[in-house]
Amino acid sequence: MVVNCPDCKKILVEFDQGSGNYHCSNPSCNFQYLELMTGKQHRKEAKIEEHKTAVSIGNLDKKPKRILVGLAIESTLLSMGYSIFDKVTTKLRDEYGANVFDCLENPKYLKKILERNFDKKVQNVITKSIHAILGEFAYYESVREFLEELDGKS
Ligand SMILES: [Zn+2]
Structure with missing residues (x-):
């Protein structure tokens, strides 16, 4: 049945x-x-x-993860060269009024910018690097969801 x-x-x-x-x-x-x-x-x-406490503890708890994800993005972009870093952060600001620390909650911002402005090869290098940095933090649900969205799995 x-x-x-x-x-x-x-x-x-x-x-x-x-x-x-x-x-x-x-x-x-x-x-x-x-x-x-x-x-x-x-x-x-x-x-x-986690859902029940989303409003109270969730917000406190989210903050370090926002920073974690933001720094992973930032260091990845900087390692690719300042022009790439500058391009992505400028687009985040101009197109979404956001910065790298907003990407945990809005992985689509980063994904869209990467898709529109870089070829597949560069996109892959960037997402792989972000994965490498965040991989050990993937036991956090929010970090894992961010990585999955970035990969386009969800
Ligand atoms: Zn089910």
Whole structure:
């Protein structure tokens, strides 16, 4: 039988045959598993927690990550040469009224600027370098989401 995830609509998988527990295989989905017999739904607690506190702690918590991501972008661009750094930061300011520290929440700004102004090769070097710097911080959900958006996966 086919059961779809109530959150992301993907097909749920029964891990242990006959257990009646249907899991969502989508890693970015909050839904964990459904007990088919009782209809009880289980969701990942940690993520819900993060959303609940998004207003209070979330803002405090976001700040260091904004700086982290901003500095990773800045140092990558500078390592590519000042003209590239200047071009990207100028475009961020002129087109979006933003700076590198706004990119955590708005990865599309950077992505669009890179796509419009640089060839694929340069784009790849820049995104790879940002990945290399931020890779070890990817356990932070917000950093991971930024990297995924930059790659165009989401
Ligand atoms: Zn799901």
